[in-house]
Every structure is written in structure tokens, then in C-alpha cells.
Amino acid sequence: MASVFDKFWRLGPAGFVLKAIIVAIVADVVLLAFILLRRTYRKRYFARRDARVFEFRQKWDALVSGEIPFERWRKNPFDRRIVETIALDAFESAGPEESARLLKFLRASGLIEKRIYEARHHKGWRRLRALAALGRTRAPEGIPALSEALRNGDEETRLAALRGLGSMASPRAAEEILAWVNEAGLVVPALPLQSALLQCCVERPRLLLPYVKHARGSLREVLARVLGEVAAPSMGSDLLQFVEDDLAELRAAAARALAHSPSSTALGVLSELVGDRIWFVRLRAVVSLGQFADRHARTALVRGLTDSHRLVRLRAAEGLVGIPTEMAATFAQVVATRDRYGLHAYLTAVENADLLGKLDSELQESTAISPEEKERLLQVLRSGVLPVADKFARENVPALP
Numbered sequence: 008m009a010s011v012f013d014k015f016w017r018l019g020p021a022g023f024v025l026k027a028i029i030v031a032i033v034a035d036v037v038l039l040a041f042i043l044l045r046r047t048y049r050k051r052y053f054a055r056r057d058a059r060v061f062e063f064r065q066k067w068d069a070l071v072s073g074e075i076p077f078e079r080w081r082k083n084p085f086d087r088r089i090v091e092t093i094a095l096d097a098f099e100s101a102g103p104e105e106s107a108r109l110l111k112f113l114r115a116s117g118l119i120e121k122r123i124y125e126a127r128h129h130k131g132w133r134r135l136r137a138l139a140a141l142g143r144t145r146a147p148e149g150i151p152a153l154s155e156a157l158r159n160g161d162e163e164t165r166l167a168a169l170r171g172l173g174s175m176a177s178p179r180a181a182e183e184i185l186a187w188v189n190e191a192g193l194v195v196p197a198l199p200l201q202s203a204l205l206q207c208c209v210e211r212p213r214l215l216l217p218y219v220k221h222a223r224g225s226l227r228e229v230l231a232r233v234l235g236e237v238a239a240p241s242m243g244s245d246l247l248q249f250v251e252d253d254l255a256e257l258r259a260a261a262a263r264a265l266a267h268s269p270s271s272t273a274l275g276v277l278s279e280l281v282g283d284r285i286w287f288v289r290l291r292a293v294v295s296l297g298q299f300a301d302r303h304a305r306t307a308l309v310r311g312l313t314d315s316h317r318l319v320r321l322r323a324a325e326g327l328v329g330i331p332t333e334m335a336a337t338f339a340q341v342v343a344t345r346d347r348y349g350l351h352a353y354l355t356a357v358e359n360a361d362l363l364g365k366l367d368s369e370l371q372e373s374t375a376i377s378p379e380e381k382e383r384l385l386q387v388l389r390s391g392v393l394p395v396a397d398k399f400a401r402e403n404v405p406a407l408p
Contacts, residue, residue: 056085056089059085059086059089064093067093070090071109071112072112073112073115077115077116081116081117087118090116091113091118095143095144097109098143098144106145110144110145110146114146119146122144122149123137123141123148123152126138126141126149126155126156127155134164134167135164138153138170139171139174141171142170142172142173143174145175147175149175150177150183153168153171153172153175154168154172155168157169157172158191165194165195166195166196166199169184169203172184172203173206177207178207178208178210178214180203181204181208181211182214184200185204185214185215188218188222189222192226193224193225193229197229200229201232204229205233205236212234212238212239213239213242213245215234216234219234219257227254228254231254231260234256234260235256235260238260239264240264240267240268243264243265243267243268243273244268246260246261247265247272247276250279255283255285255287255288258280258285259288259291262277262288262291262292263294263295265295266294266299267298274299274303274304277295277304277307278296278304278306278307280292281308281310281311282310286314286315286316286318286319290318290322292307293307293308293314296308297322297325297326297329300331302332305327305330305332305337305340308330309323309327309340309344310323312324312344312349312352312353313344313346313348314349317348320352321352323349324349324352324353324355324356324357327353328362333369333373334366335373335375335384336375338384342384347392350391354388354391367385370384370385
């Protein structure tokens with residue numbers, strides 16, 4: 008009696024096709040069985056996890072306070088991961104008192120020490136997960152372990168440690184990051200480094216000053232951007248040294264800090280920066296001048312209305328409207344620039360401030376402007392269009408006090 012293999016052999020080339028079909032069917036059945044088995048397992052796993060999460064949530068206060076002994080859940084990896092996840096998630100929206108309570112719980116239960124050990128001794132994804140968890144705890148004792156990981160040869164580990172230190176949002180974490188970049192240079196992408204420093208240097212922006220002075224190349228640019236974002240009012244005098252720096256970010260940082268130091272020196276410096284070659288430096292200078300709300304800043308703000316960048320014009324117009332002085336004279340100077348974009352920006356700012364009626368009445372009642380010129384100004388105000396004739400002479404416009 009011929010076997011099945013003999014029958015396949017007699018089929019010739021068709022036998023190979025039949026064998027391939029059978030193998031494909033078997034492989035599909037095995038794959039489908041694996042998918043169904045995996046789905047069943049994951050369904051049971053998540054159902055069990057949800058039930059356990061609900062159980063811990065019902066007893067959360069007792070668990071955090073220690074009424075429920077830590078030994079009940081800490082020795083079970085499944086339960087321990089759930090408790091740690093709930094605690095770390097709670098940090099995101101917790102106030103100072105709740106954060107202190109959660110941190111005390113993590114310390115007392117040994118979860119922080121466990122993560123520190125994993126961050127120092129584990130490899131691969133387990134180490135990355137431990138570094139991220141350490142950052143979310145915001146525990147100061149985790150900073151040394153994160154600092155050690157910054158000096159690791161693997162880029163993914165360095166990035167995980169950098170994000171963890173950024174999550175700490177503390178000056179001590181900023182010191183570790185700055186010391187590291189001072190030693191190693193820019194060995195990670197600029198954006199993660201910038202983000203971490205922004206979070207950590209908000210409380211003490213002065214930490215950046217010595218590093219900005221001595222850094223070089225692209226690292227100095229990154230530090231300058233961070234300084235420009237976190238510069239505090241008290242740093243105005245410290246940042247004057249960067250007014251003529253080659254880096255636009257540092258000039259912008261100086262302009263931003265000077266906004267809170269109203270003085271004749273600050274006014275003169277900002278008036279010069281209004282003519283800077285970089286648009287965002289001019290923008291920062293115009294915004295700072297607008298915050299002064301000083302009539303002596305009006306000349307520089309009128310110059311900002313003729314800027315080539317739209318945002319600079321808009322913020323200059325807002326600054327002019329915010330100056331508590333006679334609006335008729337200011338409007339005459341705006342029209343005298345013969346810049347229709349600046350005129351539109353100023354009129355938009357006046358309208359947004361609901362001051363169109365006030366400007367109209369001031370123009371009609373003004374005694375410093377000739378009747379012919381007054382008619383032209385009123386026509387410009389009501390139509391929003393500059394007069395065609397150049398007889399609207401600049402010398403007849405009242406000078407700004």
C-alpha cells in the first residue's frame with residue numbers, strides 16, 4: 008500500500024505546491040492560535056489589574072499612612088508596580104502637603120531606594136524605566152544616581168537621566184546638568200537639554216550666568232536660549248554685559264530682564280535694541296519698552312511701528328496705547344511715519360483697547376494741531392487710509408515731549 012509521501016512524489020511539481028499550501032495553512036493556524044491566546048491572556052491580565060487598582064484606591068489613605076503594612080504588597084511585584092504607578096501619577100496634581108506625604112510614603116516603603124539601585128545596576132529598558140521613575144518622585148536623594156547616568160556611554164541612558172533631572176525641577180538638578188555639559192559639551196540633542204534646564208533653572212536663573220560666559224559654540228546658544236526664557240527682573244544689571252553680544256539670544260535675554268528695571272540707562276539700551284538686526288531681539292525690546300509705560304519710550308515705540316516684522320509692529324502699537332499721555336500727538340507721529348502697516352497696527356491696538364472714541368474726541372479738541380492738519384488726521388482715523396499728498400508735512404507735526 009503506497010504511503011502519503013509516495014502519492015506526493017507521484018504528483019511531481021504539483022506536490023511541492025501542495026506541500027507549500029499545507030505548510031502555510033498550518034502556520035496560519037499556529038499564528039491565529041497564538042494571537043487568540045495572547046489576547047485572552049492580556050484580557051485576563053488587565054481585568055486582574057483593574058480589580059487590584061480599584062482595591063488599592065479604596066484603601067489608598069490607609070496604605071499611604073502605613074496602617075496597611077507595606078509587607079502585604081511590597082513583596083509582590085505585580086502589586087508593587089501598581090502602588091508605585093498610583094503614587095507617581097498622584098505627584099502630577101498633588102499640592103505641597105500631598106507631595107510631601109507621598110514622598111514620605113515612597114521613602115518609608117523603600118520604593119525610592121529600590122529605584123536608585125535599579126538605576127545604578129540594571130541595564131537596558133529596566134534602567135531607563137528606573138531613571139524616569141526617579142525623576143517623577145522629585146526626591147533629592149535620586150539626583151546622584153541620575154547624575155551618574157548622565158555620564159553613561161549610551162545615548163538613550165543619558166537622555167533618560169536628563170529627562171529625569173528635568174522632572175526634578177530643582178536648582179540642585181540644574182547644577183548637576185550644568186556641571187555635566189561643562190565637562191562633556193553638547194553630547195545630547197539640544198531640545199531635551201533646553202527643556203530640562205528650563206524646568207530646573209526657573210527658581211535660580213543666576214546659575215546659568217557663569218556657564219554662559221565660558222561656554223562655546225552650539226552649547227552657548229542653548230544656554231543663551233534658556234537664559235532668555237528664565238531671566239529674572241533682578242538680573243537686569245548682570246545682563247547688561249550681553250547687550251552687545253554676538254548671540255541674539257543673549258541680547259534678547261538682556262532686553263527681557265531690563266523690562267523690570269525702569270531707568271534712564273535701561274531706556275537708552277532698549278531704544279538701541281529696537282534697531283537690532285534680529286527680529287526677536289527687537290520684539291523683546293519693544294515689549295520691555297511697552298511695560299515701562301513711560302512717555303520717554305514713545306519715540307522708540309513709534310520707530311518700532313515701522314519695523315519689517317508684523318509682531319514687532321503689533322507690540323509697539325500696544326506699548327504706545329498703554330502710555331498714559333495725550334493720544335492726539337502720538338497719532339500725529341504715527342501718521343507722520345507714512346507707514347500704512349504701522350498705522351494699521353496702531354489703529355488695531357486702539358480699537359482693541361476701546362479707545363477709538365477717546366482718540367477722535369482728543370483730535371477734535373486739540374489746540375496744538377492746525378485745523379487743516381486736524382481734518383487730515385480725522386480723515387485718516389475714520390478711513391484708516393493715509394493721505395496721498397506729501398504736503399502732510401512732518402515739520403508741522405507736534406514733537407513728542
